[in-house]
Amino acid sequence: MSNRRRTTTDPLDEPRRGPRRDRRGRGFRGPVALPGPLSPDGVPGAWDRRARFDTAVIGAVARLRPRYADALDALDVAVEDVPVLPRRWPDEVPLGIVDPHPRRPRVVLFRWPLQHRAPDRAELDELVLTVLVDQLATLWQTDADEIDPRS
Template sequence: MVVRGIGRDRHGRGRRGPDLLPTPLAPDGVPRDRTRGEAFDALALAVLEDLEERYDGSLPPLDLAVEEIPVLPPDWSSSRVPLGSQVAPRGPDPARIVLFRRPIEHRAESRADLAAVVLAVIVEQVSELTGIAPHELHPDYPDDED
């Protein structure tokens, strides 16, 4: 017995045809056809763009990168896996925020949780790069004092 994935045809190629092509109502195609990685990238980019819009260009230029998992050194002693990191600007290269998709997704139970964790990680990384407190950067940053 052969079990095929959902949305696959008998040749294993997936759905095809005009109902999946970009249209005026869905210029990027049908959202359901996004992979989990593409949906995560879009969410992370939307959070960073929202943060940059709030500061009208007063934040330093930032690049955003998404990696599947962090590469940890052999002498890593913490019991927690990092969710993100930042790379300071070097010469003409802007600062870079790196998100680790799989650990972030592992901590989120729903789409709302995923959006909250992505927001928290990006705000924390920007805070470390700029020296601005996370609560001052974004009003939706989770408050641990409650």
């Protein structure tokens, strides 16, 4: 046994610096990420792209709600991953469609084509709002500039 006193400059006493559990970019592992007494459902990961897109759609509807609350309550806004197209579709992939059902019309926005065209979150929010306004203008048979709150 040694009578040597440890000093505060001893490298064994210093806390480890830098990322400890995320080697090689594979994410946290072990007890940090597993369910435990402080996090019974585990540590939540980052938002996935689907949740981010749904939030963008909810935000676009919320921006239109102050001016068009009654009209928006009379229709459904839905999200689909991709449109179902015929085998030899001649045009671009649609970003959204309108189903003008007499009782409950529906505006459908397509997630993958919209996400493919938007490089970041801010542009996705703007693109979703633009496509929603265009589809509503088609449904309500009016000009998109009259509906758009940005103008």
